[in-house]
Amino acid sequence: MVNCLLCNCRLTQKLTISKIIFPGPLKQPLICPECFRKFIHYSLEESCRGCGREERSELCDDCQKWQQYYGWYLEHRPLFHYNQAMKEFMQKYKFQGQYHLRGIFKETIKETITHIEYDILIPIPVTEHTMLTRGFNQVTGLLGDISYTELIIHQNRQKVAQSKKDRQSRLQTKQPFLLKQGVNLKGKTVLLVDDIYTTGRTLYHAANLCYENGSKRVQSLSLAR
Amino acid sequence: MKINELYGRRVLFPQIDNFPINDSQIQVLPTMKINETSVTCLRCGTATSKTFVALPNYHYYCPRCVTLGRVSTLDKFYHVQEPNQFEPPEQVLTWEGELSQLQAATSAVIKERMNNHCRQLLWAVTGAGKTEMIFAGIAAALKRGERVAIASPRVDVCLELYPRLQAAFANFPIALLHGREPQQYQYRQLTICTTHQLLRFYRAFDNLIVDEVDSFPYAANQALLFATEQAIKEDGSLLFMTATPGKKLIQQIHNKKLMVSYLPLRYHGNLLPQIKLCLAFNWRKGLSKKHLPTSLLREIRNTLNNRYRCLLFVPHIADLQPVLLCLQRFLPDKKFTTVHAADPQRLEKVQAMRDGRYDFLITTSILERGVTFPEIDVFVLGADDQIFSSSALVQIAGRVGRSVSRPTGKVMFWVNSYSRRVREAQRQIAYMNGKGRKLLHG
Numbered sequence: 103m104v105n106c107l108l109c110n111c112r113l114t115q116k117l118t119i120s121k122i123i124f125p126g127p128l129k130q131p132l133i134c135p136e137c138f139r140k141f142i143h144y145s146l147e148e149s150c151r152g153c154g155r156e157e158r159s160e161l162c163d164d165c166q167k168w169q170q171y172y173g174w175y176l177e178h179r180p181l182f183h184y185n186q187a188m189k190e191f192m193q194k195y196k197f198q199g200q201y202h203l204r205g206i207f208k209e210t211i212k213e214t215i216t217h218i219e220y221d222i223l224i225p226i227p228v229t230e231h232t233m234l235t236r237g238f239n240q241v242t243g244l245l246g247d248i249s250y251t252e253l254i255i256h257q258n259r260q261k262v263a264q265s266k267k268d269r270q271s272r273l274q275t276k277q278p279f280l281l282k283q284g285v286n287l288k289g290k291t292v293l294l295v296d297d298i299y300t301t302g303r304t305l306y307h308a309a310n311l312c313y314e315n316g317s318k319r320v321q322s323l324s325l326a327r
Numbered sequence: 328m329k330i331n332e333l334y335g336r337r338v339l340f341p342q343i344d345n346f347p348i349n350d351s352q353i354q355v356l357p358t359m360k361i362n363e364t365s366v367t368c369l370r371c372g373t374a375t376s377k378t379f380v381a382l383p384n385y386h387y388y389c390p391r392c393v394t395l396g397r398v399s400t401l402d403k404f405y406h407v408q409e410p411n412q413f414e415p416p417e418q419v420l421t422w423e424g425e426l427s428q429l430q431a432a433t434s435a436v437i438k439e440r441m442n443n444h445c446r447q448l449l450w451a452v453t454g455a456g457k458t459e460m461i462f463a464g465i466a467a468a469l470k471r472g473e474r475v476a477i478a479s480p481r482v483d484v485c486l487e488l489y490p491r492l493q494a495a496f497a498n499f500p501i502a503l504l505h506g507r508e509p510q511q512y513q514y515r516q517l518t519i520c521t522t523h524q525l526l527r528f529y530r531a532f533d534n535l536i537v538d539e540v541d542s543f544p545y546a547a548n549q550a551l552l553f554a555t556e557q558a559i560k561e562d563g564s565l566l567f568m569t570a571t572p573g574k575k576l577i578q579q580i581h582n583k584k585l586m587v588s589y590l591p592l593r594y595h596g597n598l599l600p601q602i603k604l605c606l607a608f609n610w611r612k613g614l615s616k617k618h619l620p621t622s623l624l625r626e627i628r629n630t631l632n633n634r635y636r637c638l639l640f641v642p643h644i645a646d647l648q649p650v651l652l653c654l655q656r657f658l659p660d661k662k663f664t665t666v667h668a669a670d671p672q673r674l675e676k677v678q679a680m681r682d683g684r685y686d687f688l689i690t691t692s693i694l695e696r697g698v699t700f701p702e703i704d705v706f707v708l709g710a711d712d713q714i715f716s717s718s719a720l721v722q723i724a725g726r727v728g729r730s731v732s733r734p735t736g737k738v739m740f741w742v743n744s745y746s747r748r749v750r751e752a753q754r755q756i757a758y759m760n761g762k763g764r765k766l767l768h769g
Contacts, residue, residue, distance in 0.1 A: 200390060201388065
C-alpha cells in the first residue's frame with residue numbers, strides 16, 4: 103500500500119475490468135487526486151506569446167520591455183500557476199530537499215516536452231555550493247529520464263539566490279552563466295528548462311547566452327510561474 | 328552560535344562549510360549509517376531503501392524527519408557531551424500547594440525511583456493531579472544538578488504545563504521548545520518540549536518525563552520512541568505518565584521492564600464517572616435531514632438549565648457544521664461554537680470557553696486531553712466511530728468531574744452500535760474505579 107507523498111493519505115486504485123483483461127504496466131500515481139487538483143494548469147488560449155501569462159493582449163507589458171531591451175522575446179511555456187499548493191511543493195522539494203518528490207510532475211512535463219521541437223535541452227544549473235548542500239539540481243530532478251545536456255554552468259562568483267531577492271534587485275542581476283568550453287550552438291534550436299519563472303531574468307540571461315553563441319531559436323519551459 | 332547550544336544536542340551542518348565555532352570539545356558525528364540496500368538515519372532511526380532516497384553522486388538523506396532539517400550524508404552532526412553546567416539556586420521548589428495523602432505517597436515513590444534512575448510509569452486516572460505529584464521528584468533532581476525535561480506529544484499540553492511549572496520552579500528559567508512558533512534555543516536545566524523536539528537532543532537528560540504517552544502522534548511512532556531513547560543519558564531515568572496506557576506499556580510492566588505506580592482516585596477522592604450509552608441508529612442520516620437524537624437535545628437542555636456547561640464531541644470536522652446548524656435552531660438563545668484542530672481561532676475559542684463566554688463547545692477529539700473546564704458534562708455523538716480509540720474515549724470521559732465544587736457529572740455516548748472500543752473504555756473506567764473503591768473502603 104502506498105501513501106500520497108504530499109498529504110500522506112492512502113492511495114487506493116480501483117481495478118477496472120479492462121485492466122484485468124488487458125493487463126498493461128500499472129501506473130501508480132504518487133499523489134492523491136485531491137492534492138493534484140490543487141495545482142492549476144496554465145491555459146493555452148488567450149495567453150501572452152512570451153511568458154505565457156493569461157492575458158488577452160498578444161504580448162504582455164513585461165515581455166514588450168524584454169523585446170525592447172534584447173530585440174527579441176523568449177517563447178516561454180509555464181505549466182502550473184505558482185499558487186499556495188505549488189509554493190508548498192517547492193518549499194518541500196527544493197528548500198527542505200525532499201528529492202523523492204521529484205517524480206510528481208514527471209508525466210506532465212514529459213507530455214509537454216514531446217510536443218516541443220528542439221535540438222538540445224539545457225536545464226538551468228545550480229551553483230557548486232548548492233550541489234554540495236542540497237545535493238541535487240531541482241531542474242534535472244524534475245526532468246526524470248528525459249535526456250538533457252548540461253551545457254550552461256555557473257560563473258564562480260559569490261551569488262545570492264534569486265529567491266531571496268525582491269523584484270528590482272532580481273532584474274538588476276548580472277549574467278551569472280557561462281557556456282561550457284568548446285560548445286557550438288550554431289544553428290541549433292534550444293529548449294531551456296527551469297523550475298520557476300518569476301521575472302524572467304534568469305531565463306533571459308541563459309537565452310541571451312545561447313543567442314550570442316549562434317543559436318537559431320531559443321524556447322523555454324518552467325514548472326511554475 | 329554559542330557552544331552551549333551543542334551541549335547534549337546534535338546540530339546539523341553541511342560538511343563543506345566551516346562550522347562557526349572551533350572548540351576541542353566538539354565531536355563531529357556521522358548522520359547516517361549506510362547498509363547494503365538501505366540507509367538508517369541516526370537521528371530518528373528510520374531505515375529507508377537506498378533507491379528511494381538516493382541523491383546524485385552517491386549521497387542519501389532521510390525522508391522521515393525532514394521537517395526538522397534534512398539529515399543527509401552531505402551533512403555532519405556537531406555535538407558536545409552534556410556537561411551539566413548548572414548552579415541550582417538555594418530554593419528549588421516554590422510551589423506551596425498541598426498534596427492529598429494518596430498523592431503524597433505516590434509522589435514519594437516517584438521521587439525515590441527518579442533518584443535511582445529507574446524506568447517507570449505513573450498510571451493515574453484523569454484529574455488525579457499528575458503534574459503536582461512529580462514536582463518533588465523534579466525538585467530533587469534539579470538540586471542534584473541534573474538536567475530534566477518534560478516532553479509531551481501535544482503542543483497544547485506543553486503550553487498548559489509551561490506556566491504551571493514556571494510558577495512551581497520560579498528560580499529556574501525554563502526552555503519551552505515546540506515547532507509552532509520557533510524561538511531561539513536556550514541551554515537550560517529544565518526544558519519543556521514536544522516529543523518531536525527530542526529528536527534534536529543526544530544523551531542530554533538525566534531525567535526525562537513523557538506526559539500523555541498514549542496520545543497521537545507518540546504512540547506507535549517508532550521515530551519518536553527512538554528519539555526518546557536517544558535523548559536520555561545512558562544511565563538516565565525515564566518516567567511515562569498517562570491515564571490510559573496502551574497494550575505495549577502494559578506488556579512492559581508484565582515483563583518487569585517498567586515499574587509502575589497506580590493512582591486510581593482523583594485528587595478530590597472521588598471515583599470516575601462511568602459512561603452511559605444511548606442508541607442512536609443512523610444518526611448521520613438524521614443529521615442530513617437536520618435532526619439530532621431527541622435524547623441528546625434533551626440532555627443538553629437539562630445540563631444548561633441546571634446552569635452547568637458541556638462539551639459535545641463529534642467524530643469528524645465535517646460533522647461540526649450540520650450539528651451546529653441543528654442546535655442553533657433548537658437553542659437560539661444559547662452561546663456556542665465549533666472548534667477543531669485546523670481552526671485558526673482554536674486557542675481563542677478554548678480560552679473563551681474557559682472564561683465562561685460560551686455555554687458549550689462542539690468539538691472533535693482535539694479537546695480530549697490536557698484541558699480542564701470546571702463543572703462540565705460531556706456528550707459524544709457517534710462514539711463508536713473508528714476515530715475514537717478506547718484511550719481517547721476514557722480521556723474524553725475524564726473531562727468530567729475534575730473540580731472539587733462538582734466532582735461528579737454526566738458522561739453520555741450516542742452510538743450506532745456497541746463497539747469494542749466503547750466496551751474497552753467502559754471496562755478501563757470500571758477497572759480503575761474498582762481499584763479506587765478498594766482504597767476508599769479498604
